[in-house]
Amino acid sequence: MTTPWAEWDHIVKLDPDKTLAEGETFEDVCRTGTDALEIGGTLDMTQEKMQRVIDACAKYDVPLYQEPSNPAVVVDHEALDGYLVPTVLNAGDIAWATGFHKEWVKTSDVNWDRTTTEAYVIMNPDASVAELTDADCDQSPEDVAAYAEVAEQMYGQEIIYVEYSGVFGDPDVVEAAADALEAATLFYGGGIHDYDSARTMAEHADVVVVGDLVHDEGCDAVRETVEGAKDAKKTAAESV
Ligand code: 1GP
Numbered sequence: 001m002t003t004p005w006a007e008w009d010h011i012v013k014l015d016p017d018k019t020l021a022e023g024e025t026f027e028d029v030c031r032t033g034t035d036a037l038e039i040g041g042t043l044d045m046t047q048e049k050m051q052r053v054i055d056a057c058a059k060y061d062v063p064l065y066q067e068p069s070n071p072a073v074v075v076d077h078e079a080l081d082g083y084l085v086p087t088v089l090n091a092g093d094i095a096w097a098t099g100f101h102k103e104w105v106k107t108s109d110v111n112w113d114r115t116t117t118e119a120y121v122i123m124n125p126d127a128s129v130a131e132l133t134d135a136d137c138d139q140s141p142e143d144v145a146a147y148a149e150v151a152e153q154m155y156g157q158e159i160i161y162v163e164y165s166g167v168f169g170d171p172d173v174v175e176a177a178a179d180a181l182e183a184a185t186l187f188y189g190g191g192i193h194d195y196d197s198a199r200t201m202a203e204h205a206d207v208v209v210v211g212d213l214v215h216d217e218g219c220d221a222v223r224e225t226v227e228g229a230k231d232a233k234k235t236a237a238e239s240v
Helices: 026-030 047-057 099-107 128-133 141-154 171-180 195-202 212-216 219-238
Strands: 010-014 036-039 064-066 082-088 115-122 159-163 185-189 207-210
Touching (some): 010 026, 026 047, 159 171, 171 195, 195 207
Parallel strands (some): 159 185
């Protein structure tokens, strides 16, 4: 499998349980300049809700990935470029690390050519995903760096995801994770809300993920974060 995410700087994550900003369409989201769409949410997810958003985004040419939170919501859709399946490294409940994955493999014929895991470290204890997974969010930059190294070197993960869902995280944590990785791609998500917040995290993470902003503020705000992420990469490339 190729690794398209190695070329990305920015992802919009659409939660099928939430609406778009007033007056906006999925076409508007696809025109923000983001590199990919990830369709996924934590709470109250169903296959139908997933299907509806995937259908709506299918005709645009932005790469489209589903991020299923459990086997019951996986959608088989030809417009999908693939599946990015979370596995939570610091989950207290093993179901989120390997349990759901085992059930999925047991009950379906997984297309591995189109499936990649994202090795999550969840860092915001107040996020619903932290509660759901019983994550131990008390992690120092060194801890997160060690998780990142374990994921890449021991488990061969291609994507490490530092997740602060809902709040802007600690750039030192993201920097530590970035320094620990050799070739894996580092995703950062949480609280990205404007040009500067995107730029700050994109100075360390390979890819910044924008979630709530698209639903709460809309596409103009998302476009600013795309610019922030792209400018961070441009500056980094120029200084080499
Ligand atoms: C959530 O990392 C994403 O899984 C994005 O977080 O909603 O805080 O932007 P936000």
